[in-house]
Amino acid sequence: MTEEIRNKLYELSEEKYREFNQKLLPGVEHVLGVRLPILRKLAKEIAKDDFRVYLAEAQAQITRDSIHEEIMVQGLVIGYAKMEQEEYRKCLDEFVPKITNWSVCDSCVTGFKFMRKAPDYWFDYLKTYRDSKEEFEIRFMVVAMMNHFVDEEHIEEILSICNEIRHEGYYAKMAVAWALQVCYVKFPEKTRQLLENNSMDDFTHNKAIQKIRESYQVSREEKEELGRLKRIHVC
Template identity: 45%
Template structure:
């Protein structure tokens, strides 16, 4: 663990630290190591005694927490063990960057969709901002498909939390739904229970997409509350 800390400080980039710290307000333990380097380290750890590493790993710094999450994502084990490690990791998530990087690294979800969908249900009903964001980001990464789109729109409509990072995740997810399933999502936007902030952010993110044509964006803009 001491070697890992030394390595992280060797890789620290002061300009990147200032930049990334600005993107993660209230997080004051960032060393300043870029994500590709953290992924390299995590992949190397995942090839070895990763269980022993996780058992003694430190969470003193942002980068250490990120590495712990990535090791869980990259480690080879059965789905039940993977979910147990995920369950132990989720409470450590306290910012959007670790949440989103962790979620989009959990590629095992693609082969275990029903089991993971059941697993995330309690998080969708949590009162903790980043537990809900974790579940929503899992959804937007792996479940906006033909088989799940109807269920996902219903699920997103039931997410209720005043946290900024929950609302932004839901808006992001809805914009992706629109890009992939325009007609269904348009019908949803005409009849939903979203609060005004999340609804308008959803419209904004749809309009920011390069995959939505100019005429459709004009219609979307006219729907603002």
């Protein structure tokens, strides 16, 4: 089944879009150039069919070095398929190590809405990645928390986790900055307290403030106040 899907991806690919997409995915070698809406449509079709056969083959045949779109489809199918909790977990345990770029991470994680149905279970699951040495496992955790758990029950722990992350990867740091923007929009006072007193590195701290100030949901007065919290080093 995975071979059939691979052939279909080749048929759906566009050379100009491949060239464009390749520029957005530095370091990713195997990109065909299939647009995300088309990948989503394909994944939905698989999820309505015998998706367990597909996922079993994907687990065995698709690796982190496989074609970008193949990995993307696997993650999207997990989000669209209807499974029991432990089955989802098994699929994620197998899929997450294959994430090697922001596109696969962010596009797939937004579809993992099943996490909202058992928040305690899935939030605890995400926390198992907090000490990972892998850049995109950290990003997976942070982006999933940002998309599905920024609420009254989890906000303080999310802020604490963001403050404690010590990964040097650019995409891990940017995930934290992005998450803090989302947290600020929903919980400005609690997030501002963190921005006023935190142990994040300067890059992540300043990027978080930058992203918050770029939001249309933050007032001009707030943006001016937040600007004063940026760290400036004089050489």
